[in-house]
Structure formats: C-alpha cells, structure tokens
Amino acid sequence: MHTLRIATRKSALALWQAEHVAALLRKVHPRLNVELVPMSTRGDQVLDQPLARIGGKGLFLKELEVAMLERRADIAVHSLKDMPATLEPGFAIGAILPRADAADAFVSARFARPGELPEGARVGTSSLRRAAQLRALRPDLDIRDLRGNVNTRLAKLDAGEYDAILLACAGLDRLGLGDRIRTRLQAPEWLPAPGQAAIAVELREGDMRIAELLKPLDDAETRIAVSAERAMNAALGGSCTVPVGAWCVVGERGLTLMGLVGDVASGQVIRARAEAALDGAAALGREVAQMLLDRGAGAFLGRD
Numbered sequence: 428m429h430t431l432r433i434a435t436r437k438s439a440l441a442l443w444q445a446e447h448v449a450a451l452l453r454k455v456h457p458r459l460n461v462e463l464v465p466m467s468t469r470g471d472q473v474l475d476q477p478l479a480r481i482g483g484k485g486l487f488l489k490e491l492e493v494a495m496l497e498r499r500a501d502i503a504v505h506s507l508k509d510m511p512a513t514l515e516p517g518f519a520i521g522a523i524l525p526r527a528d529a530a531d532a533f534v535s536a537r538f539a540r541p542g543e544l545p546e547g548a549r550v551g552t553s554s555l556r557r558a559a560q561l562r563a564l565r566p567d568l569d570i571r572d573l574r575g576n577v578n579t580r581l582a583k584l585d586a587g588e589y590d591a592i593l594l595a596c597a598g599l600d601r602l603g604l605g606d607r608i609r610t611r612l613q614a615p616e617w618l619p620a621p622g623q624a625a626i627a628v629e630l631r632e633g634d635m636r637i638a639e640l641l642k643p644l645d646d647a648e649t650r651i652a653v654s655a656e657r658a659m660n661a662a663l664g665g666s667c668t669v670p671v672g673a674w675c676v677v678g679e680r681g682l683t684l685m686g687l688v689g690d691v692a693s694g695q696v697i698r699a700r701a702e703a704a705l706d707g708a709a710a711l712g713r714e715v716a717q718m719l720l721d722r723g724a725g726a727f728l729g730r731d
C-alpha cells in the first residue's frame with residue numbers, strides 16, 4: 428500500500444487543515460495510507476517581531492519544502508494567504524480546496540462591532556491590511572501588534588490586553604470557535620487578504636503521481652477567484668509588508684474583483700473594482716492593480 432506523507436506546521440489551525448486534507452484524500456483514495464508529518468517553521472518560532480519585519484510569507488513554507496525535497500514528505504498543506512505570490516522553483520500548487528468564509532472577524536467581550544468601541548480603545552491585529560482598514564473607519568483607535576496562533580491571540584484578548592481583536596473567520600470556524608465572532612467584516616466594505624480562507628496543497632513540481640491523487644480535491648471556482656486576487660497582489664509587488672485586500676466574486680456570467688491598498692499611518696484606503704469573463708482572472712488581477720496604481724497606490728507601496 429502506498430503511503431502519502433503530509434508536511435504541516437504544528438499550530439492547531441495548521442493541524443486541522445492538514446487533517447482535513449488527509450480525510451479528503453482517504454475518502455477519494457480508500458487504499459491510500461495518509462500520514463501527517465508535523466514540524467515547526469521560522470515563522471512559528473519568531474513571535475516577538477512583526478511578521479512584516481522578519482521576512483514575510485516564505486518563512487512558513489521553507490521547512491515544509493525542505494521536507495518535500497528530502498522525501499520526508501510528499502505534499503504540504505498551507506493557508507493560501509500565507510503563501511508568497513511566486514513559489515520557490517521546483518514547487519507547485521496541486522489543489523485548492525473550496526473556500527470557507529473569507530471575512531475577517533471582530534472579536535470582543537464587550538463590543539459587538541468596531542463602531543461600538545469607545546474612543547481610543549485598544550485593538551489587536553498583526554495584519555497591516557486589517558490595521559489600515561480599521562484606521563480608515565476609526566482613526567481614533569489604538570491599534571496594537573498581536574502575534575501568535577489563534578488560541579494565543581484569543582488568550583491575550585481574554586487577559587484584558589485588548590478591547591477587541593481582528594482575526595480570520597475561517598480560522599475560528601475551523602477550530603470550533605465561531606461563537607467568539609461578534610461581527611463578520613465583509614466585502615465590499617471590508618476586504619480580506621488575497622486567498623484568505625482557501626487551503627492549498629503544495630507538491631514537488633513534475634511529481635505526476637501525486638498531482639493525479641490531488642486533482643479530485645481541487646475546486647475550480649475557488650481556484651479562479653484566488654488566481655485573480657493573487658495576480659492583483661503580484662502586480663502590486665506581492666509582499667506582505669503592504670496592506671493589500673482583494674476579493675473576487677465568481678458569478679454565472681463572469682468575475683468581479685475588488686481590490687484595495689491602504690496606509691496604516693494615514694488611514695487612507697484606495698479602492699478599485701473591475702469585471703471580466705470567467706477565463707480572464709489573471710488579466711483582471713493585473714487590471715485592478717493598475718487601477719489602484721493610477722489612483723495613487725504607488726505611494727503606499729514604497730514606489731511610484
């Protein structure tokens with residue numbers, strides 16, 4: 428019997444996502460033996476500095492990719508939003524699972540929505556995108572960095588360090604913590620990160636046997652939506668050190684992509700939106716990126 432090994436980070440959310448992929452693979456390939464290979468990454472170890480400063484998204488992938496190259500694992504499971512715009516050479520995405528709720532969550536014991544927060548209230552988030560959008564809504568708030576996995580962040584809220592925190596709904600829902608969500612912050616007013624709430628399965632490029640095993644897990648609609656969002660992000664420079672939000676709706680007739688670039692310091696947010704046919708995701712992403720640049724987003728991206 429063949430064994431397929433899944434490299435995963437050790438956080439509760441990462442393990443849930445890897446187990447989810449394992450369960451789906453066992454279901455579509457009943458004779459396949461699927462095992463998890465949990466490991467910790469640089470991104471999990473360095474918790475005392477803002478993510479944007481310590482080198483970005485590749486941090487969460489490196490150890491998992493080394494495991495695949497050394498054949499200690501065959502695939503790796505990631506949150507797509509944590510993956511860089513371009514993968515390391517030799518790796519590819521073999522499947523993108525159907526998307527969960529891509530909204531961000533407003534979590535607080537005392538307040539039901541951002542508008543209810545008293546002046547100067549402390550809000551925790553490690554995401555520049557969330558901080559910029561919140562500042563645009565409420566310039567008076569005291570927005571503070573908040574790192575750590577989902578349970579650590581909730582514990583810091585419960586300990587009274589913050590009046591509210593912002594997280595991804597998908598992560599809370601997956602961990603059975605959806606009842607902590609007071610408001611789901613949704614498009615078009617509030618945009619998620621490109622690829623948020625989608626789970627991606629990475630494999631060694633050219634590994635056709637594994638690619639075939641992964642194919643039944645792929646969701647065409649999610650793949651189209653996130654490719655528009657990621658193309659937009661890539662055209663803007665694709666780094667996680669700038670606040671970029673993107674949300675693509677796949678309708679019967681075509682795609683609608685909304686994008687924004689924000690500035691945490693000034694609380695300014697630049698928005699753009701365009702439509703395209705179902706087969707035009709990548710070009711649509713580049714078009715919305717260009718619209719954002721034409722409206723002055725370059726100044727926020729550190730180039731013009």
Ligand SMILES: NCc1[nH]cc(CCC(=O)O)c1CC(=O)O
Pocket residue numbers: 506507508509577593594595596597598622623624625626
């Ligand atoms: N950056 C960590 C991370 N990566 C993916 C998710 C949520 C799950 C998802 O978007 O698929 C989270 C937690 C969060 O942002 O609150």
